Amino acid sequence: MPGRLLFDIALFITFLLFLISTLGFRSLNDKLFPLLAIIPALILLACEIGQEFTAYRSGKETEEKTLPDLKSKYLAVGAWMMLSLGIYWLIGFLGTAMLLPFLYLRYHREGWPLSIGLPLGSGIFFYAVFSLALEIRFYQGLLFETILG
Amino acid sequence: MIEAILQGFVSVFSAKSLLVILAGVVIGLVVGILPGLGGSGALAILIPLVYGKDPIVAMSFLVALHAVIYQGGLITSVLFGIPGEAASTVTILDGFPMAKQGKAGRALGNGFMASMMGGVFGGLILALFLPIAQPIVLAFGSPEYFMLALMGISLVAVLGGGSVNKALIAGLLGLLLSFVGLHQGTGQLRYTMGYLHLFSGLNMIPVFVGLFALPEVIELMVEGSSIARGEKRPISMADVWQGCMDTFHHWWLVMRCSAIGTLIGAIPGLGGAVATWMAYGHAKQTSKRSLEFGMGCEEGVIAPESANNAKDCGSYLPTLAFGIPGSGAMVLILGALMVVGVEPGPGMMTKHLDLLWTIVITLILANVLGTGIGLLLARDLARITFIRSTILVPMIILCIILGAYGATNNSLDVVLAFFFGGIGYFMKIFDYSRVTLTIGFVLGDYAERYFLISMSGLGPGFLLVSPIAMCLLVVIVIGLASSRMKKLFKNIAEERIERRKD
Numbered sequence: 001m002p003g004r005l006l007f008d009i010a011l012f013i014t015f016l017l018f019l020i021s022t023l024g025f026r027s028l029n030d031k032l033f034p035l036l037a038i039i040p041a042l043i044l045l046a047c048e049i050g051q052e053f054t055a056y057r058s059g060k061e062t063e064e065k066t067l068p069d070l071k072s073k074y075l076a077v078g079a080w081m082m083l084s085l086g087i088y089w090l091i092g093f094l095g096t097a098m099l100l101p102f103l104y105l106r107y108h109r110e111g112w113p114l115s116i117g118l119p120l121g122s123g124i125f126f127y128a129v130f131s132l133a134l135e136i137r138f139y140q141g142l143l144f145e146t147i148l149g
Numbered sequence: 150m151i152e153a154i155l156q157g158f159v160s161v162f163s164a165k166s167l168l169v170i171l172a173g174v175v176i177g178l179v180v181g182i183l184p185g186l187g188g189s190g191a192l193a194i195l196i197p198l199v200y201g202k203d204p205i206v207a208m209s210f211l212v213a214l215h216a217v218i219y220q221g222g223l224i225t226s227v228l229f230g231i232p233g234e235a236a237s238t239v240t241i242l243d244g245f246p247m248a249k250q251g252k253a254g255r256a257l258g259n260g261f262m263a264s265m266m267g268g269v270f271g272g273l274i275l276a277l278f279l280p281i282a283q284p285i286v287l288a289f290g291s292p293e294y295f296m297l298a299l300m301g302i303s304l305v306a307v308l309g310g311g312s313v314n315k316a317l318i319a320g321l322l323g324l325l326l327s328f329v330g331l332h333q334g335t336g337q338l339r340y341t342m343g344y345l346h347l348f349s350g351l352n353m354i355p356v357f358v359g360l361f362a363l364p365e366v367i368e369l370m371v372e373g374s375s376i377a378r379g380e381k382r383p384i385s386m387a388d389v390w391q392g393c394m395d396t397f398h399h400w401w402l403v404m405r406c407s408a409i410g411t412l413i414g415a416i417p418g419l420g421g422a423v424a425t426w427m428a429y430g431h432a433k434q435t436s437k438r439s440l441e442f443g444m445g446c447e448e449g450v451i452a453p454e455s456a457n458n459a460k461d462c463g464s465y466l467p468t469l470a471f472g473i474p475g476s477g478a479m480v481l482i483l484g485a486l487m488v489v490g491v492e493p494g495p496g497m498m499t500k501h502l503d504l505l506w507t508i509v510i511t512l513i514l515a516n517v518l519g520t521g522i523g524l525l526l527a528r529d530l531a532r533i534t535f536i537r538s539t540i541l542v543p544m545i546i547l548c549i550i551l552g553a554y555g556a557t558n559n560s561l562d563v564v565l566a567f568f569f570g571g572i573g574y575f576m577k578i579f580d581y582s583r584v585t586l587t588i589g590f591v592l593g594d595y596a597e598r599y600f601l602i603s604m605s606g607l608g609p610g611f612l613l614v615s616p617i618a619m620c621l622l623v624v625i626v627i628g629l630a631s632s633r634m635k636k637l638f639k640n641i642a643e644e645r646i647e648r649r650k651d
Contacts, residue, residue: 003575003578003579004579007575007579007581008579011318011322014322015322015325018325018340021339021340022339025337025339026335026337027335027337029332029334029335029601030332030335030337030339032597033324033328033593033596033597033600034325034328034339036324037321037322037324037325037328037589037593038321038325040317040321041317041318041321041322041325044314044317044318044321045318047314048314048315048318070371073370073371074371076370077367077370077371080370081363081367081567081570081571084546084550084567085563085564085567088550088560088563089560093550093551093554096547096550097547100543100546100547101543101544101547104539104542104543105539105540105543108539110539110540114540118540122543122544122547126547126551129183130183130551134194135194136555136558137558138554139554139560139563
């Protein structure tokens with residue numbers, strides 16, 4: 001099934017969930033504008049899904065921008081995004097400011113001087129400007145919060 | 150009055166004030182570039198510094214700092230596709246594609262010059278209208294606000310591009326997302342899924358950072374090149390100068406968008422993002438190159454940037470004249486005035502006229518200085534777009550995390566930014582307009598709020614009570630009809646040409 005159709009169906013389900021939630025609101029004032037958005041959106045999405053499905057059945061589905069040989073690259077990108085979020089969640093911003101550039105540079109086989117220099121510079125910059133000068137309190141990360149209590 | 154104006158000039162052009170203004174401009178530009186801080190954050194941090202200082206020096210510093218923050222934000226919007234503030238998101242639409250095409254210098258020239266012209270225009274309008282502002286600002290009530298919001302939403306029809314159906318679906322999704330949180334009128338919690346963080350609604354910054362910046366990072370990671378694609382060519386000052394000349398060439402567009410910005414800025418409660426989106430929509434609606442918008446059209450940078458800086462000047466109008474702050478930053482400016490012992494409001498027009506004019510002149514001067522510094526640095530900044538992606542990607546991801554976190558100092562906003570990044574990426578590859586989603590998201594809440602207030606106060610016929618609202622309705626209808634008519638005439642003309650060819 002083409003990604004385009006899947007995305008349309010996902011959007012349709014999202015709007016349906018919004019509709020169910022909206023019907024549970026108490027007064028008309030709460031429901032009025034949301035319903036004005038949901039109902040036309042569901043109708044338009046039904047049309048879109050119909051069109052996409054017809055095109056898919058007749059074998060004329062529009063060409064996806066995602067080419068098969070790029071799939072592994074997209075998987076890697078997705079993994080990097082999850083990893084970035086995971087590192088941030090675990091060791092906080094300042095840790096991420098050093099670890100993420102280091103891992104990314106090493107993954108792309110950049111030289112050691114750059115792989116160490118850039119993360120170090122990044123860590124010092126963010127710490128000096130935001131933590132020291134502006135006194136912004138960053139998220140410390142689950143690991144440090146657990147260790148430090 | 151003339152005496153006060155002259156006094157204002159003398160105050161601003163003294164060596165001490167000039168130095169303070171320059172310091173404010175430099176700090177403002179840096180704050181604009183740094184993700185996650187924003188104008189309000191910077192003002193909040195720096196207000197304690199002006200405690201006990203001379204009001205003229207203190208206000209010159211803060212006003213200059215705040216005036217150029219968007220010029221700093223322009224740099225990140227154009228070079229990395231990261232909006233520093235919600236209002237800067239629009240600049241990404243054409244600024245970042247220009248950077249990808251290796252025209253970052255020109256885009257920065259466009260943006261800086263438009264910012265300066267918008268700021269000067271807004272400052273002059275502020276100077277002209279300060280004495281007579283009261284009836285204008287007070288003429289806008291809830292029916293007029295509702296119609297202004299509706300006017301913005303009607304831009305969905307113009308800004309969609311591609312599939313009309315998909316543009317509308319995205320716009321409607323944006324509307325729905327704007328309703329997340331506590332309903333201010335009834336107290337009903339809507340679509341919060343029990344998360345306390347969502348009670349106050351979705352914050353614009355993480356949503357916009359996710360929708361616009363993350364998909365670009367993903368593309369950069371996949372393609373593995375630099376931001377500027379194609380052959381590396383040296384960026385010269387001639388590119389930047391070309392950008393400045395483009396802006397002069399589109400002077401009439403700058404004037405119109407500055408007027409839109411000033412007007413919306415002067416109306417308390419409508420956010421800065423409304424001004425820039427409306428200016429962009431207006432530019433696209435009236436441009437002969439409307440099909441090139443979103444693909445790196447210089448008019449798409451000039452329009453929002455001129456509106457952005459003009460809007461800031463406009464927002465000083467209700468703040469100084471009535472003590473009614475129109476935005477978060479203006480609340481802090483109001484606070485700063487009180488900190489230095491000046492009571493804002495009608496009393497300022499009589500007791501502190503010299504300070505009033507100092508603020509107006511500082512606004513204009515800061516915009517000029519900010520642009521001067523920005524243009525001097527533009528060539529070197531534009532070179533960043535040629536740095537390879539392996540170095541840029543982790544740094545941009547860090548800026549995204551910081552930008553999203555800085556909005557409310559809550560890590561859930563970082564998660565939200567990544568979530569909307571995924572949605573934004575799929576929207577991009579499946580041709581759903583992120584622009585219309587943004588318009589719906591920015592204006593949905595306003596439209597609902599002012600509609601319900603108007604209905605409860607004036608009844609179903611609230612539009613008939615207000616001549617301004619009626620005029621705005623006519624403008625909306627004409628705007629929608631004209632874009633349809635344009636398409637119709639274009640089709641007829643094309644058919645005729647084809648027939649002649651046959």
